[in-house]
Amino acid sequence: MDTVTVTGANGCTSTDAVIVNAIVGSCSTNLTLKLYIEGYYLFSGEMASVLFNQVLSTNVSHADSIHVQLRSTTPPYNVVASTHTILTTTGNATCVFPPSVSGNYYVVIKHRNAIETWSSNGVTVGAIPPYMILAMLFQRPTAIIPHLYRHYQLGMHFLAAI
Numbered sequence: 001m002d003t004v005t006v007t008g009a010n011g012c013t014s015t016d017a018v019i020v021n022a023i024v025g026s027c028s029t030n031l032t033l034k035l036y037i038e039g040y041y042l043f044s045g046e047m048a049s050v051l052f053n054q055v056l057s058t059n060v061s062h063a064d065s066i067h068v069q070l071r072s073t074t075p076p077y078n079v080v081a082s083t084h085t086i087l088t089t090t091g092n093a094t095c096v097f098p099p100s101v102s103g104n105y106y107v108v109i110k111h112r113n114a115i116e117t118w119s120s121n122g123v124t125v126g127a128i129p130p131y132m133i134l135a136m137l138f139q140r141p142t143a144i145i146p147h148l149y150r151h152y153q154l155g156m157h158f159l160a161a162i
Contacts, residue, residue: 029102029126031095035087037064037114047089063087064112068095070105073122080105102126 040047040063050064051057069082081097104122 027099029097029099031068031070031097031107031123031125033068033093033095033107033109034091035066035093035109036091037087037111039113040064045090047087047091049089051086057086061088061090063089063091066093067110068093069108069110070097070101070125071108071118073104073106077106097125 036045036047040050042048047063049060049062051062052060064087065084066087067082067084070080071077072080080103081101083095083097085093085095087093103126104124106121107119107123109117
């Protein structure tokens, strides 16, 4: 209980004990990704409902889970934050990080049946919620062997299955 004093337009005041319920702004930093896993891709921007097919989810729009890390852009490239999230059949994934995460980081995607992939450049995360289209993020970095990536449609690149 807090005590609140209110002064009306006529100058009269009233003091009372009240319970204050405050609504706090965003308590997280979100990063939205768009990516496809090679072996799951069906056609026209859709992937198979692998988690649903394996009875690991009751949601038919869940393709699989991925692990996303934000790493420092300077050696030794320490992990700053990481999260597990669901990748939908349309290739979308929303990563929720603590609100303290803000800055320029490499985005690292890990999947149980695909090659770990890093963004080729740092991505600014924090002040403005970024939306990353990973067709841009995962265009064959020189550090990755070129034959591990597949190009199925114009502008679309995939995490290669291993």
